[in-house]
Amino acid sequence: MKQVIIIGAGPAGLTAAHDLLSRAGNDYNVTILEESNAVGGISRTVRWHGNRMDIGGHRFFSKESRVNRWWAQRLPAQGTPAYDDKVLNRPCTLTPDGPDPEVQDRVMLTRQRVSRIYYNRRFFDYPISMKPQTFRNLGLASTLQAGGSYLHACLHKLPENNLENFYINRFGKTLYSMFFEGYTEKVWGRPPRMISADWGAQRVKGLSVSAVLKDMLQKAAGKKSTDTQTSLIEQFQYPKYGPGQIWEQTAAEVERMGGTLYRNCHVTGIHTQDGHVTSLTVETPKGIQNITGDIFLSSMPVKDLIGGMDAVPEEISKLAAGLPYRDFVTLGLLVKKLNLKNETGRKTLGNIVPDCWIYIQDTGIKLGRLQIFNNWSPYMVKDPEHTIWIGLEYFCTEGDAFWNMTEESCMAFAAGELLKMGILASADDILDFHRERVKKAYPAYFDTYAHMDRIITYLNQYQNLYCIGRNGQHRYNNMDHSMMTAFEAVDNILSGRADKTNVWNVNIDTDYQEEKQD
Structure with a gap:
């Protein structure tokens, strides 16, 4: 049996392991090395x-039929529990086959996107x-x-050599200044004019004032669009107990099929010879252990992967070392109530x-985004009838002042911002809190990212190495596209295809986009 070593138990790594074992488990011995104690990566619960x-918030919506089929096999879909149903903990009834005691909690809920x-x-919407x-x-x-600015942008297109011009061409300078400029700098720590337009081309392609108008007119006419942009969808699927539910289940299935998952294993060295990866130092x-293998799939950050390799040319080493990332802090707050009125109907x-x-655009506020977990799934909250469980998302850099705050100081800082914005009426409404810090959450599109093609060419020379997932490709993929990189890599392994263009080309299409930082 060929020894397959997978670095990382996030969506890409687990999908690759599951797909390979389910299709050719008798020919491959699969080992997953996960740095943390949890599975699911940034998609964990x-x-x-x-x-x-x-x-980060993970909508289960994809235009990839292969991903949708895979999700449906893991978690059957079911309608949303009624919000006015006080018995929230009653067993979910699956359709069309009726209740099954062994899978009653394995369901996808249909959620309304707001x-x-x-x-x-x-x-503002x-x-x-x-x-x-x-x-x-x-x-x-x-x-x-705003209207005049948009018309001017339609008539006088700017060269799309940075993210600022990309946004202005689609929304006009006034709307860009109000709703994109400050928030983008808050997320990335750089003004949009310093960020590659590639980020916009990947994350907000297809979204513009004209796209919003087209969608609005189609809905007014009662027509169902076949090419609705991802940011305009009104419903999505969501696991009853959060995204980690599907990855915890997948990890268990991988182990039942004979795969091995090692947690708390940090890969520090990648050893190569004659165009092949031969072993890892872990x-x-x-x-410290040395693990050998025949095939390697890596979802670890490209910066760390190349940084741990043997005999990397100095130029490539410098380019990889210069790849930027944005780190992330999310603070869970359990509160009695929010000081916000529901006027939506x-x-x-x-x-x-x-x-x-809720996206926080005010530049005088550090908070970037606020999640209301009750609305993702009431089952995410212990007592959804009497408490509200929110997630406050802060974008920062590992080691900076915000990252290094104590958990108590972070909570006090966040509470002050919520009071300032009028989202909380009193700090006494806070009942509990918990902080999570995530390193290299978002691969960024500036600094040496402009030379990513040269890094890819270098990595492709290793015939038995496949780079998958968001950090594995230094591409801001969503969960479904990370999974697709895994599917493509497994296809290549099983077919013997040497060219990896299909793996790297996932999510470079022109008709799919997504605005969220998941």
Whole structure:
């Protein structure tokens, strides 16, 4: 049997292991090395005092049929439990086959997508809509200015050599300045003019004022669009107990099929010879070990992968060392109530605002985004009838002042911002809190990223090495695209295809986009 070593037990690594074992388990011995004690990577679910946190927010929506089939096999879909049903913990009934005691908790819920911008204590739809409320919030002067700015952008296109010009071409400078410029700098720590337009081309391709208008007109005419942009979808699937549920289940299935998963194993060295990876040096709870293999799949950061390789040319080494990342802190707060009125007309348990995410655009506030876990799934919250479990997302750099705050200081800082914005009425409404820090959460598109093609060419010379997943490719992939890189890599392994273009070309299409940082 060929020895397959997979670095990382996130969506890409687990998908690759599961797919390989299910299709050719008798020919491959699969070992997964996970640096942390958890599976799922940034798509894991964190448990805290009976409540669950989704790190970053993960909508289960994809235009990849292969991914959708795979999800459906892991977690059958079911309708949403009624918000006004007080018996939230009753068993879910599966359809069409009826209840099954062994899988009653293995369900996908259908969720209503609500994401809004909170700007100057007012809510705006995200993406920006053309509803009357939007114009009332903007005011007549700003509305006219935004309209004129958009028309000017339509007539005078800027060269798309940076993210700023990319946004202005699609929204006009006024809307860009209000709703994109400050938030983008908050997320990345760089002004958009210093960020490659590649990020926009990947994350917001297809989204523009014209796309919003087209979607609005189609809905008004009662037509169902066949090419709705991801940011404009109104429903998505979500595991009952958060995204980690599917990856915990997948990890268990991998082990039942004969795969081996080692946790708390940090790969520090990648040893090569004659165009092949031969072995890995791994820090394990039992000490330093050398692990050999025939095939290697890596979802570890490209920066660390090349940094641990033998005899890398100096130029490539410098380019890899210069690849940038953005780190991330999410703070879970359990609160009695939010000081926000539900004026949307949507029914929610406790009549809280129905948002999955609230984007915080004010540049004087460090908080980037607020999740309301009750609205992702009421089963994420221990007592959803009496408490609200929110996630506050802060973008930072490992080692900076915010990253190094104590957990108590971080909570006090966040509480102060929520009070300042009017989201909380009193700090006494906070009942509990928990912080999670995530390194290299977001591969960034500046600095030496411009030379990523040269790094890819170097990595491709290793015939038995496949780079998969978000960090494995230094590409801001969503969960479904990370999974697709795994599927493509396994296809190559089983078919003997040497060219890896298909693996690297996942998510470079022109009709799919997504705005969220998951």
